[in-house]
Amino acid sequence: MPGVTKEQVAAARRMTAIEFLRRYRADDLVKSSARGEFELKSHDSFKINGESSLWHWKSRGIGGKSALDYLMHVEGCSFVEAVRLLCEEQPVFTPQKHADVEHQRPPFELPEKSPTTTRVEAYLRCRGISQPVIDHCLKAGILYESLPYHNCVFLGRDADGVPRYAALRSTYTYGKQFKAESTGSDKKFGFCIEPTEKSKTAAVFEAAIDAMAEMTLAGDATDKYRLSLGGIYAPEEGRDIHPPAALEEFLRRHPQVDRIEFCLDNDPPGRAAAVALARLYGKRYQVAVRLPPIEGFDYGDLAQAALEYRTKNKATSCARKQNKFKDNVR
Secondary structure, X not given: OOOOOHHHHHHHHOOEHHHHHHHHOOOOEEEEOOOOEEEEOOOOOEEEEOOOOOEEEOOOOEEEOXXXXXXXXXXXXXXXXXXXXXXXXXXXXXXXXXXXXXXXXXXXXXXXXXXXXXXXXXXHHHOOOOHHHHHHHHHHOOEEEEEOOOOEEEEEEOOOOOEEEEEEEOOOOOOOOOEEEOOOOOOOOOOEEOOOOOOOEEXXXXXXXXXXXXXXXXXXXXXXXXXXXXOOEOOOOOOOOOOOHHHHHHHXXXXXXXXXEEOOOOOHHHHHHHHHHHHHHOOOOEEEEOOOOOOOOOHHHHHHHHHHHHHHHHHHHHHHHHHHHHHHHO
16 A cells, blocks of 8 residues: 555554544543543544544544544544554644634535424423423424434524524433434534523523423523533633633624523533633623532433422322222212
């Protein structure tokens, strides 16, 4: 093979992506909000499993496992350059800048829309989301059901109302949940539930379903903006957090907002990110950290727990009425 030998190629293929990142990109590799998962500061939709090394670049719809695949598909390195780099013959290779890679972003593709929303509504109700909140998002055009897999599609739109981002979530209520972003999604444009009237407050969440859940728990209130960041990363100790693209774009488009509520997950990454974000934005805005009151919960968990509590109480109440009826007819 021109430029490299078969032995060099074989040696290069042996290194996993996670091993390469830990060795050569340690400053860029950070823990994500999911257990055992990492992401990159420079490529915010890149996720990699810390054990299997399986990685997925959600906004580009590509993935792999080896360091060789990572270098070619994520950092824009040629095959020969990647092999030489991994064999430590070209240690000074400079990765493509994130801005340059994003300039090559593939066309944004939305899943086909289903004529019905039955599966999506049933799934969200099962997750504790109220019907008024579901109806609000459907009417606003930021939620729909896809074909052929009937996933939830949560849309993020630009200032002209054009969809630029889509987060997908399966409607299965059992087994492992499917979560992804549509090819070409731009994380600057997060899923956002608009208030009925202009508000000066924005509540920030990690995921779209958390925003819908908090709105449900607030009595279906439409009193403020509810913005999803599409995930977060916890900053390294002693370092500032990178400003989330979705929040930066949102604030640019809504200059009247003067208060930000950080409603992230109550887990180590969520707590660390909330503190760092509050410190960063507290210089310019009124800020509040509003994590779920239960350790390990997000707002989606709170809404589902509230639903289970109501269902259990309703079942207990029905059982009491039945027993009282039986006592009366004896």
